[in-house]
Structures are given as C-alpha cells and as structure tokens.
Amino acid sequence: MPETPHRTHRLPGSRYGNRPTMKDVAARAGVGLKTVSRVVNGEPGVTPETERRVQESIEALGFRRNDSARVLRKGRTASVGLVLEDLSDPFYGPLSRAVEEVARAHGALLINGSSAEDAEREQELVLALCARRVDGLVVIPAGDDHRYLEPELRAGVATVFVDRPAGRIDADVVVSDNYGGARDGVAHLIAHGHRRIGFIGDMPGIHTASERLRGYRAAMEDAGIPVEDSWMSLGVTDPERVRRATEEMLSRPDPVTAVFTGNNRVTVTVIRVLSERSRPVALVGFDDIELADLLRPGLTVVAQDSAALGRTAAERLFRQLDGTLLAPERIELPTKLITRGSGELPPAD
Amino acid sequence: MPETPHRTHRLPGSRYGNRPTMKDVAARAGVGLKTVSRVVNGEPGVTPETERRVQESIEALGFRRNDSARVLRKGRTASVGLVLEDLSDPFYGPLSRAVEEVARAHGALLINGSSAEDAEREQELVLALCARRVDGLVVIPAGDDHRYLEPELRAGVATVFVDRPAGRIDADVVVSDNYGGARDGVAHLIAHGHRRIGFIGDMPGIHTASERLRGYRAAMEDAGIPVEDSWMSLGVTDPERVRRATEEMLSRPDPVTAVFTGNNRVTVTVIRVLSERSRPVALVGFDDIELADLLRPGLTVVAQDSAALGRTAAERLFRQLDGTLLAPERIELPTKLITRGSGELPPAD
DNA sequence: CCTGAGCCTGACAACGTTGTCCAGGCTCTA
DNA sequence: TAGAGCCTGGACAACGTTGTCAGGCTCAGG
Known part of the structure; x- marks a missing residue:
C-alpha cells in the first residue's frame, strides 16, 4: 500500500483526475444542482440547514468550482x-x-x-x-x-x-517622458562643463531609444554643441559591444569626457568599463539601479518609476x-x- | 461620429462583446461547425479548398478560439x-x-x-x-x-x-542548501581570522532563515567559538531595524568584526551602514546582488541560483x-x- | 377551509468547444 | 458496372456551470 494515496488516484483517462462537480456535491447532500450553485456563490434563498448540508458536502469532497465552466457561462474571466x-x-x-x-x-x-x-x-x-x-x-x-x-x-x-x-x-x-528625461540628463552634464558627451543606447527602432536619442540631440543643440557621429553608439546593448563602444569613445584623440547611457543594461556595463580606468569620466544613466548610491562615485541617473x-x-x-x-x-x-x-x-x- | 469605431461596439449586455464563434465562422464559410474545429486545430480530413474558405472566414471575422470552452471539454488548461x-x-x-x-x-x-x-x-x-x-x-x-x-x-x-x-x-x-551555504560563508569569515561574527536574519519561523541560522551556529561550533546572544539579530528585515541592530553590534565594548547577513534585503542595508563607518568590518551576505562586484570593497556572497x-x-x-x-x-x-x-x-x- | 403571497428548490437550456459516429460521394478494382 | 473502401463533412452529445422559470411548500388573511 502506498503511503501517499493521493498519487495513486491519478487515472490516465480521467479529466482533472476525477474532480468532484456540483452534481456530486448535490447528490451527496441530497439537494438539487442549482442549490449547490447558490451556496457556492453566496446567493440568497437557501435555508441555513440546507446550506450547512451543502457546505459539509463541499468540505468532504474537496470540491472547487470550475472557473472554466463559469467563464463560459458568464463571459468574464x-x-x-x-x-x-x-x-x-x-x-x-x-x-x-x-x-x-x-x-x-x-x-x-x-x-x-x-x-x-x-x-x-x-x-x-x-x-x-x-x-x-x-x-x-x-x-x-x-x-x-x-x-x-x-x-x-x-x-x-x-x-x-x-x-x-x-x-x-x-x-x-x-x-x-523619455525625451525630456534624456534632455535633462544631458543638460545636467553640459551644466557641469562637458561638451564632448557620448551616447550609448538601443536601436533607434525602439521607441524609448529613439526618444532618448532625440533628447540627447536636443540638449546638445540647446547648448550649441554640434554632435559628432563618433560620439553616438546605437543599437548596442550586449555587454561585449557596449564595452568596445565605450572604450572607443574614450580612446580617441579627442575623447568624450562624459557618457549618457540609454538604459540600465548599458549603464551597468559602462560603469564596469569606467571603473577600470584611472581618468574619471562623468556618467548619467537612464533608469535607476539598486545600490546606485553605494558606488564610488554614486551613480547619477534619470529615474523612471516603473x-x-x-x-x-x-x-x-x-x-x-x-x-x-x-x-x-x-x-x-x-x-x-x-x-x-x-x-x-x-x-x- | 467617433474616430475609433471599435470602442462603440462594446454593448453592455453582450458577452465577450459579441465575439464570433466557430458557428459564425462555419455559417460564413458555408461549412459545418466541426469542420471549422478541424481547421483551427490542424486536424486532418479537410480539403485544401475547404480549409482555405474556412481560413478566410476566420480572418474576416477575427475569430479566436475560446479556450474556456476548450478546457471544459479537454480537461487540460x-x-x-x-x-x-x-x-x-x-x-x-x-x-x-x-x-x-x-x-x-x-x-x-x-x-x-x-x-x-x-x-x-x-x-x-x-x-x-x-x-x-x-x-x-x-x-x-x-x-x-x-x-x-x-x-x-x-x-x-x-x-x-x-x-x-x-x-x-x-x-x-x-x-x-541554505544550511551548507551559510556554514561555508561563516567559515570563510572565520578562516580570515574573525571570531566575533554577527548574524542578522529573518524570523526563524521562516525555513530558509532558520536553516541559515543553523549554518551560522554550526560554523561557529566547528571553530570552537561560543556564540553570544548579542551577536544575533533575528526577525529583523526592515531597513530601520536592521540599521539599529547593526549599529548596536558595532558599538558594543567588544564589537563584532564581521557580519553575516541572512538575505539580500538585509545585506543592502548593512552595506549602507558599514559604508558610513570608518573602521572596516567584514561582510558576507546570503544571496547575490547586482553590481556587487562594483562596490568598494566588492561584496562577498553566498549565491544561490534562483x-x-x-x-x-x-x-x-x-x-x-x-x-x-x-x-x-x-x-x-x-x-x-x-x-x-x-x-x-x-x-x- | 380556501386563496394568494412569498419563499425554497430543482428541472432545463445555454455557454463554445471537441469526440463520436454516421452519411454521402468519390475512386478504384474486379 | 457494381461493390468495397476511403475521404470529407456534419449532426449530436457532453464538458460543468449559471440564468430562467415553474412547482410546491408554508403561512396569513378572509
């Protein structure tokens, strides 16, 4: 005899493994099907005594209403x-x-x-x-x-x-407000004296990415800084390529002095790259990150409230x-x- | 006239807002109900021509099979x-x-x-x-x-x-392996010369918490270090109380020199507290944390693979x-x- | 004692799908 | 040309629940 009888009841052909239905509950309680439905749904019009019998039956059989059938009737899931x-x-x-x-x-x-x-x-x-x-x-x-x-x-x-x-x-x-957020973030860097600012983000096909790029461009334009193509890296999110892109921006003859990153995955990788370098590079990231305050320096971000x-x-x-x-x-x-x-x-x- | 006609179709009484059924598809295609079912389920026994007509009907009406009804029949969801x-x-x-x-x-x-x-x-x-x-x-x-x-x-x-x-x-x-992981983590601290080691974790009523506590005790016992009650703080996870507990352990006449934290929420708070202090305190946390490698010092953890x-x-x-x-x-x-x-x-x- | 109102209760259909089964039409062979 | 066999298609019941409706009971009032 198995110690776990519940396992042995799972007959191959039986749907739901023979779950009791309202009909079963009704039969055991000696009432009609609809009465069980009423009890289950707390509808009025059932004697306390009848209700008690039905409840007892439900308990004993371990009945659970089948919501699929219910949905079929009612139309709301x-x-x-x-x-x-x-x-x-x-x-x-x-x-x-x-x-x-x-x-x-x-x-x-x-x-x-x-x-x-x-x-x-x-x-x-x-x-x-x-x-x-x-x-x-x-x-x-x-x-x-x-x-x-x-x-x-x-x-x-x-x-x-x-x-x-x-x-x-x-x-x-x-x-x-992806556009406004990015613009503010980049403007913040500009306000701290940066002019050569890199942007690393996702493919512009993605709406958020293109909006953030637009924000970056707007902030630069507002400050009268012409953007060089080599400052922007688009469609790059996997760590390896973000790393390469970042290093490239930083190794040019005229390297960027600050980076704006388009999402949290990019930000994380860029932090890693920057932390390996001696020369400090400013960074503002889109999206907040846990523990951002514990990094040295703490990470400045444009946070959205997900x-x-x-x-x-x-x-x-x-x-x-x-x-x-x-x-x-x-x-x-x-x-x-x-x-x-x-x-x-x-x-x- | 509303520009968005789809909104106006939602009649109050209609279930599913009048979704087409297989019957509707069948009628439009001029075939039987079961034939539609066969096409929808990719069952054999339908002429390509018939299938085409049915498919066209499905497209035109925007039919989607109602899985509630399907589940009701088949028994698997x-x-x-x-x-x-x-x-x-x-x-x-x-x-x-x-x-x-x-x-x-x-x-x-x-x-x-x-x-x-x-x-x-x-x-x-x-x-x-x-x-x-x-x-x-x-x-x-x-x-x-x-x-x-x-x-x-x-x-x-x-x-x-x-x-x-x-x-x-x-x-x-x-x-x-909560027990083994905690024991290893604490043993690691002991191996680095610590004897007064604090433990901050959840209520021992929670299985993982009590296992980790057990691991802590085991490691200490293995090393022949008697544990003092004041080194342990149990049932404490909210930031404010974790902060107090940590500070207490560190301000005693005989302060702990290392802390083992029982889960990631506790760990984060303890990092904050430790980062405010000048005297370095060793820390091992249960659960890994993103960016743990970027902290100074990097965070040593007992990682589980969730x-x-x-x-x-x-x-x-x-x-x-x-x-x-x-x-x-x-x-x-x-x-x-x-x-x-x-x-x-x-x-x- | 009869009648009607009000309350419980249950029989029945319907929800949209799939499984079973049978009918009709076709092809192929003897 | 007739019969066997296959292929396609459709009628029907069933899944478990809820809405509708009608029947039977009790009780008060006439």
Missing part, C-alpha cells in the same frame, strides 16, 4: 494579461507587481508572459491570452504593428500599452472595463534626475 | 500557476522567468501571484489558480500548513514547492504531468561562495 519583455529585468518586476496589485484590488488575477523582445513571440503570447479570454491586456510592445489586435479591441478587450506606443492602431499608452507606469496602466485598464468608454489617450509620466556624484564630475581634459 | 512572495524582489524575477521558459517549452502559460508573505493570501491565490484548473502549481510557501491542498493533489494537480518546504503535506520540494531553482521545480512539475508518477522528493541545490573583497577583510580589533 476576472483575469488580465501582461506581456512584457523579460520578467527577470529589474525594471519589469515592480511594474508587473504594480499591475498585479491593481488587478487584485479589482478581484482579477494576472497572467504574464515574456516576449523576449521578439515581435512574433509577443503576438503569440497576446493571442494565447485572448484565447483564454482575459478581460484586459497590458502590453509592453516588442513589435511595431499591432493591427492583429483589431478584432480584440472590437470585441471589447480592454487594452493599454506601456513604455512604448502601439503600432498602427489607436490605443491607450502610458509612457515615461511601478507607477504599471499602476497607471492598470488603473486605466480597469476604467475601460468599468464601462466608461474613453477615447484612447497618451499618458506621459515624468522622470526624475537623481544626482549622486557620477554626473557631477568635471570634465578631465 | 496548458497553464501553470506560480505563487511567490513578491515579483518585484530581484530574487524572484529570474525564478519566475525560468519557470515561464520551461512552461513555454511545454506549451503552457504562466499565471503568477504574489502572496506578500501572507499565508492567507497564499491560500486564496492557490485556490483561485485551482479554480482556473491550472495543470500544475509552483509554490513558494508563505504559510506553514498546506493541507488545504489535499483535494488538489488527490485530483492530480501537479505541485512543487520551491525555496521552502510544504507544511504538513507530502510534496516535492526544491530548495537551496533561476536554477525555478527551472528545476518546473521541470519536476512537468515530469509529474507527463504521467511518470514520482514519489515526492526533496531536491537541494548547492550554493556558491563568491569572494569579492568584503568577506576577506581582516578583523580590525
């Missing part, structure tokens, strides 16, 4: 989907958690998936979520064409895009679901320059 | 649930992502929820996932009594606990689902001591 790039990126953890908390407040569960920055995978994920009939979608787009979502919008699936706008459809977006992005998006989502029909809107959240030292280093010419 | 403490903790991001990747390789989606270290909320989440009939559950327990899961185990819901063992039921567990925890657990989960009935097992993953400087500081007496 009380779940929302979140598609982001990579859950293990510290930028997305708080965002995801924020969406979850708002969902929870509305009694909904969160299903999430990582697109790995791949448009096809994004679409695959989104459609899988739609097949499960999530009530709403929060999407951090990887692709740039979201017309595949048109049937869902038509069907009333609430949808909010975050961090980057949707492509070729009209939908709600919540983004950070939790606020998630929260704002989710709240918007549920307002769509609440039935207040809103025209698609673009919401921009401010960024914040946090000075900790690295951005205040003077140029070492 | 192709989704697994993950309940953890807090997605925004950098320890859980990679773990969650690892579970997702394994799930994806098995064609399953991941639904996750944060228990916020609250037993009641954990149960609530787990049961919600069960009501949605997830095929499997990966749980990082908050509570210490999981008998409420007995009906699910009986029903064949694959279940694996991670990071901490299940309470009062017999189930698979994947944990790090992605490996997640991957191992998920693989085990799917082996349960593959039908190979396995006796519940406890899997322990090794930790790794990474020396970067802070743990090699000599005692400053």
Whole structure:
C-alpha cells in the first residue's frame, strides 16, 4: 500500500483526475444542482440547514468550482494579461507587481508572459491570452504593428500599452517622458562643463531609444554643441559591444569626457568599463539601479518609476472595463534626475 | 461620429462583446461547425479548398478560439500557476522567468501571484489558480500548513514547492542548501581570522532563515567559538531595524568584526551602514546582488541560483504531468561562495 | 377551509468547444 | 458496372456551470 494515496488516484483517462462537480456535491447532500450553485456563490434563498448540508458536502469532497465552466457561462474571466519583455529585468518586476496589485484590488488575477523582445513571440503570447479570454491586456510592445489586435479591441478587450506606443492602431499608452528625461540628463552634464558627451543606447527602432536619442540631440543643440557621429553608439546593448563602444569613445584623440547611457543594461556595463580606468569620466544613466548610491562615485541617473507606469496602466485598464468608454489617450509620466556624484564630475581634459 | 469605431461596439449586455464563434465562422464559410474545429486545430480530413474558405472566414471575422470552452471539454488548461512572495524582489524575477521558459517549452502559460508573505493570501491565490484548473502549481510557501491542498493533489494537480518546504503535506520540494551555504560563508569569515561574527536574519519561523541560522551556529561550533546572544539579530528585515541592530553590534565594548547577513534585503542595508563607518568590518551576505562586484570593497556572497531553482521545480512539475508518477522528493541545490573583497577583510580589533 | 403571497428548490437550456459516429460521394478494382 | 473502401463533412452529445422559470411548500388573511 502506498503511503501517499493521493498519487495513486491519478487515472490516465480521467479529466482533472476525477474532480468532484456540483452534481456530486448535490447528490451527496441530497439537494438539487442549482442549490449547490447558490451556496457556492453566496446567493440568497437557501435555508441555513440546507446550506450547512451543502457546505459539509463541499468540505468532504474537496470540491472547487470550475472557473472554466463559469467563464463560459458568464463571459468574464476576472483575469488580465501582461506581456512584457523579460520578467527577470529589474525594471519589469515592480511594474508587473504594480499591475498585479491593481488587478487584485479589482478581484482579477494576472497572467504574464515574456516576449523576449521578439515581435512574433509577443503576438503569440497576446493571442494565447485572448484565447483564454482575459478581460484586459497590458502590453509592453516588442513589435511595431499591432493591427492583429483589431478584432480584440472590437470585441471589447480592454487594452493599454506601456513604455512604448502601439503600432498602427489607436490605443491607450502610458509612457515615461523619455525625451525630456534624456534632455535633462544631458543638460545636467553640459551644466557641469562637458561638451564632448557620448551616447550609448538601443536601436533607434525602439521607441524609448529613439526618444532618448532625440533628447540627447536636443540638449546638445540647446547648448550649441554640434554632435559628432563618433560620439553616438546605437543599437548596442550586449555587454561585449557596449564595452568596445565605450572604450572607443574614450580612446580617441579627442575623447568624450562624459557618457549618457540609454538604459540600465548599458549603464551597468559602462560603469564596469569606467571603473577600470584611472581618468574619471562623468556618467548619467537612464533608469535607476539598486545600490546606485553605494558606488564610488554614486551613480547619477534619470529615474523612471516603473511601478507607477504599471499602476497607471492598470488603473486605466480597469476604467475601460468599468464601462466608461474613453477615447484612447497618451499618458506621459515624468522622470526624475537623481544626482549622486557620477554626473557631477568635471570634465578631465 | 467617433474616430475609433471599435470602442462603440462594446454593448453592455453582450458577452465577450459579441465575439464570433466557430458557428459564425462555419455559417460564413458555408461549412459545418466541426469542420471549422478541424481547421483551427490542424486536424486532418479537410480539403485544401475547404480549409482555405474556412481560413478566410476566420480572418474576416477575427475569430479566436475560446479556450474556456476548450478546457471544459479537454480537461487540460496548458497553464501553470506560480505563487511567490513578491515579483518585484530581484530574487524572484529570474525564478519566475525560468519557470515561464520551461512552461513555454511545454506549451503552457504562466499565471503568477504574489502572496506578500501572507499565508492567507497564499491560500486564496492557490485556490483561485485551482479554480482556473491550472495543470500544475509552483509554490513558494508563505504559510506553514498546506493541507488545504489535499483535494488538489488527490485530483492530480501537479505541485512543487520551491525555496521552502510544504507544511504538513507530502510534496516535492526544491530548495537551496541554505544550511551548507551559510556554514561555508561563516567559515570563510572565520578562516580570515574573525571570531566575533554577527548574524542578522529573518524570523526563524521562516525555513530558509532558520536553516541559515543553523549554518551560522554550526560554523561557529566547528571553530570552537561560543556564540553570544548579542551577536544575533533575528526577525529583523526592515531597513530601520536592521540599521539599529547593526549599529548596536558595532558599538558594543567588544564589537563584532564581521557580519553575516541572512538575505539580500538585509545585506543592502548593512552595506549602507558599514559604508558610513570608518573602521572596516567584514561582510558576507546570503544571496547575490547586482553590481556587487562594483562596490568598494566588492561584496562577498553566498549565491544561490534562483533561476536554477525555478527551472528545476518546473521541470519536476512537468515530469509529474507527463504521467511518470514520482514519489515526492526533496531536491537541494548547492550554493556558491563568491569572494569579492568584503568577506576577506581582516578583523580590525 | 380556501386563496394568494412569498419563499425554497430543482428541472432545463445555454455557454463554445471537441469526440463520436454516421452519411454521402468519390475512386478504384474486379 | 457494381461493390468495397476511403475521404470529407456534419449532426449530436457532453464538458460543468449559471440564468430562467415553474412547482410546491408554508403561512396569513378572509
């Protein structure tokens, strides 16, 4: 006799391994099916005595309502989907958690998936979520064409895009002020005397990257500094290439005296490179990083509040679901320059 | 006339906002319902010409299969649930992502929820996932009594606990070698000449915390060092109290010369406190931290591989689902001591 | 004692899909 | 040319739940 009887009950052919249904509960309690439904859903119109018998039956059989069937009848799943790039990126953890908390407040569960920055995978994920009939979608787009979502919008699936706008459809977006943040960050470096300032960021095809690049250019132009091509390195995020790009900028005859980095992954690598060099180079990074205050010098950043992005998006989502029909809107959240030292280093010419 | 016609279609009473069903597709294509089902599922027995007509119909109507109905018939949801403490903790991001990747390789989606270290909320989440009939559950327990899961185990819901063992039921567990890791970390400090070593960790009620405490005690005992109560601070994780506890240990007449911290949140705060002091104090932390190598001195840690925890657990989960009935097992993953400087500081007496 | 109101209760259909099964039409062979 | 066999397509039931509705009971008022 096995010590763990529960394992032995899993018959190959049985769906759900023979889970009890309301019918079973009803039979055991000697009541009708609908009465069980009423008890389970806390509907009125059941004698205390009957309710007790049903409850006892539920306990004894370990009954759990099958929400798939429920959804099929009711049409609402009380779940929302979140598609982001990579859950293990510290930028997305708080965002995801924020969406979850708002969902929870509305009694909904969160299903999430990582697109790995791949448009096809994004679409695959989104459609899988739609097949499960999530009530709403929060999407951090990887692709740039979201017309595949048109049937869902038509069907009333609430949808909010975050961090980057949707492509070729009209939908709600919540983004950070990437342009303004980058401009402020670069202006900060300029204010501390720098003129030759490097920019290392992602491919300009990515909305956030191009906005930040635009901010960089704007700040330089405002200061009347012509930008040299060799100061910019675009489409470079993997550590090896960021390292090379950084070293190149620093080894030129006229080296940059400061660097502005376009996202946290780039920033981390650049910090590593700079820490190996003796000559101090100023650095301002987009995105905050844990422990940034403990580095020497502390890291000056343009911080965006990823939790606020998630929260704002989710709240918007549920307002769509609440039935207040809103025209698609673009919401921009401010960024914040946090000075900790690295951005205040003077140029070492 | 609204510019966004899709919004206006959301009639209040219509379920799913009038999504087309297979029946609609069939009618439009002039075929039978089952034929549509065959096309959607790629089943054989449909003429290319018929298939084309059906596909065209699907496109035109924007049909998406309703997985709720499908699940109801088939009994498998192709989704697994993950309940953890807090997605925004950098320890859980990679773990969650690892579970997702394994799930994806098995064609399953991941639904996750944060228990916020609250037993009641954990149960609530787990049961919600069960009501949605997830095929499997990966749980990082908050509570210490999981008998409420007995009906699910009986029903064949694959279940694996991670990071901490299940309470009062017999189930698979994947944990790090918390005891051995802590012992190694503390032994490392002892090897560098320390004798008065502080320990700051979570409540011993939490399994990982008590194991790490046990490792600390074992290392001290191995070295023949009697531990003084004032060297240990238990159940303290919020920054303010960690700060106080650290300062207390360091201000005693016979201050500790090294500190071993029981998790990454504690570690971060202790680094802050130590960085404000002139006298160097050695530090080894449990859990690795991003940028730990860039601190001065670099942070020596006992690292656990949270992605490996997640991957191992998920693989085990799917082996349960593959039908190979396995006796519940406890899997322990090794930790790794990474020396970067802070743990090699000599005692400053 | 009868009637009607009000309360519990359960029978039944429906949600959208898939599995089973059978019918009709075709091809191929004897 | 007839029969066998295959291929395609569709009718129907079932999955577990909830909404609708009607039946039966109790009780008060006439």
